[in-house]
Amino acid sequence: MSVALAADAGLALLILGLAVWTSIARTAGGAVIGFMAYGLLVALVWVRLAAVDVALTEAALGSGLTGFVLLGAAARLPRDAPAARPGWGLRLAAGVVSAAVAAGLAAVVLLLPVSAPTLAPAATANLPALGLGNPVTGVLIAYRAIDTLLESVVLVLALIGLWSLARDGDWGGRPGALRSADPSPALVLLAQVLPPLGILVGIYLFWTGAIAPGGAFQGGTVLAAMWVLTLVTGLTRPPRVGGRGVRLLLVAGPALFLAIGVAGFWLGGAFLAYPAGYAKPLILAIEAALTLSIAVALGLLLAGPPLAQSGPRA
Amino acid sequence: MSSVTLFGLCGAALVGLGLFGLIVQPGVLRKILAFNLLGSGVLLLFGVIARRGGGVVAGNGSDPVAQALIITALVVAFAATVLAVALLRRLVQETGRDSLDSDG
Numbered sequence: 001m002s003v004a005l006a007a008d009a010g011l012a013l014l015i016l017g018l019a020v021w022t023s024i025a026r027t028a029g030g031a032v033i034g035f036m037a038y039g040l041l042v043a044l045v046w047v048r049l050a051a052v053d054v055a056l057t058e059a060a061l062g063s064g065l066t067g068f069v070l071l072g073a074a075a076r077l078p079r080d081a082p083a084a085r086p087g088w089g090l091r092l093a094a095g096v097v098s099a100a101v102a103a104g105l106a107a108v109v110l111l112l113p114v115s116a117p118t119l120a121p122a123a124t125a126n127l128p129a130l131g132l133g134n135p136v137t138g139v140l141i142a143y144r145a146i147d148t149l150l151e152s153v154v155l156v157l158a159l160i161g162l163w164s165l166a167r168d169g170d171w172g173g174r175p176g177a178l179r180s181a182d183p184s185p186a187l188v189l190l191a192q193v194l195p196p197l198g199i200l201v202g203i204y205l206f207w208t209g210a211i212a213p214g215g216a217f218q219g220g221t222v223l224a225a226m227w228v229l230t231l232v233t234g235l236t237r238p239p240r241v242g243g244r245g246v247r248l249l250l251v252a253g254p255a256l257f258l259a260i261g262v263a264g265f266w267l268g269g270a271f272l273a274y275p276a277g278y279a280k281p282l283i284l285a286i287e288a289a290l291t292l293s294i295a296v297a298l299g300l301l302l303a304g305p306p307l308a309q310s311g312p313r314a
Numbered sequence: 315m316s317s318v319t320l321f322g323l324c325g326a327a328l329v330g331l332g333l334f335g336l337i338v339q340p341g342v343l344r345k346i347l348a349f350n351l352l353g354s355g356v357l358l359l360f361g362v363i364a365r366r367g368g369g370v371v372a373g374n375g376s377d378p379v380a381q382a383l384i385i386t387a388l389v390v391a392f393a394a395t396v397l398a399v400a401l402l403r404r405l406v407q408e409t410g411r412d413s414l415d416s417d418g
Contacts, residue, residue, distance in 0.1 A: 005315075005317055005320070007406075008321070009320060012320055012324040015324060015328075016324060016327055016328070016331075019331050019332075019351050022347055022349070028341065028343050033346065038354075039354075045358065046361065047363065049321065049376055050365070050366050051361055051376040051380075051381045051384070053382075053385060054381050054384045054385055054388070057389070058388060061388055061389060062388050066391075070346070070399065071400075073399045073402060075342060075401060076341060076406065077341075077375055077406065077412050078406060078411065085338065085339075085340055086337075086338060090337075090338070098337070100334040101330055101333055105325070105359060106326040108326075108364065109322035109323055109326060109363075110323075112363065112366065116364075118364070118379075119379045120378060123379055135378035135384070138378065139379050139382035140385065143379075144379070147386050148386065151386045154389070154393055155389065155393055157393075157397060161397045161400075162396060165400050165401065236412050301393070302396070
């Protein structure tokens with residue numbers, strides 16, 4: 001057994017251990033913290049699988065922002081005893097079914113055919129025509145652009161769903177889930193010092209996505225995290241959900257993407273086709289608008305549904 | 315056994331663990347966590363299966379098509395998780411309980 005394989009085996013065991021901890025931890029908060037550590041280790045696995053773009057997304061979104069949302073929810077759960085666990089019969093049946101599914105999938109992994117079908121050569125070969133160096137960005141923004149367009153719309157839909165959960169009286173207020181009553185001075189200092197650097201990192205991730213791992217989603221996530229940091233400490237206030245400016249920012253990315261896609265009917269011969277020679281600038285414009293819209297959408301998703309103004313009213 | 319196969323088996327075990335938690339856990343937050351484990355195991359399996367082809371052909375990298383789909387899936391999973399958590403918080407607001415039992 002080589003050193004690398006031994007290290008990978010250790011990594012896999014740690015991941016499984018954290019997954020078990022997430023399932024059996026006594027408190028919800030403990031389970032969520034286990035899940036966040038689990039997400040960071042899974043990001044390491046993605047690096048080991050040479051999928052650095054995925055690793056960045058997993059660390060920022062799958063572990064970081066998801067953990068943030070779940071921690072916030074765990075802190076607000078009722079303290080009384082949780083509902084009774086299902087009986088032994090159901091647990092046994094569920095265990096048998098789950099073990100059978102896992103064993104079946106493991107068998108599939110072990111019995112895979114030797115030669116794997118892949119589109120990687122085609123994806124790499126056509127990159128120069130797009131002016132890109134990162135094949136993942138090429139797939140996201142050109143070959144499978146329809147997926148990315150729908151995905152950016154899904155974020156807006158999720159936000160609409162979230163806002164729909166507000167009570168009638170709260171509609172039109174500012175999202176109120178993040179503001180902590182008394183942030184610690186250390187956190188306030190961090191929120192003052194970190195965002196300039198974080199914004200730089202976010203913009204860099206978006207820019208470098210054309211030639212190296214990175215892109216609109218990773219960059220937008222970092223920008224959203226910086227915004228959320230200032231929201232938590234009260235340095236900035238979340239915008240009113242009815243405001244025109246924030247809604248414009250939210251749809252700017254998907255709208256520009258859709259507009260350029262429709263223009264492709266005339267200029268490129270198909271929906272979402274880029275005219276020859278103009279692919280790179282168009283892709284950069286779409287990615288820039290998407291980064292901004294994704295950052296705003298993620299930040300508002302974390303900020304929760306609107307709440308009516310507290311305190312004295314005019 | 316190669317590292318890639320090892321991570322594939324790890325993904326299979328995660329799917330089983332997540333499925334078990336999704337069925338057995340009584341609390342909604344625990345169900346959401348289990349569902350995220352299940353989804354992460356599925357994505358890991360997908361990445362492992364794609365890695366075999368892409369890694370061999372395209373030099374060092376993994377299959378870019380699969381990577382792009384996994385990134386899309388991670389973003390959608392995050393959006394779904396946020397929505398599920400918001401529903402849970404509204405459930406707690408309305409009923410004061412965090413489980414789905416109708417009689418409990």
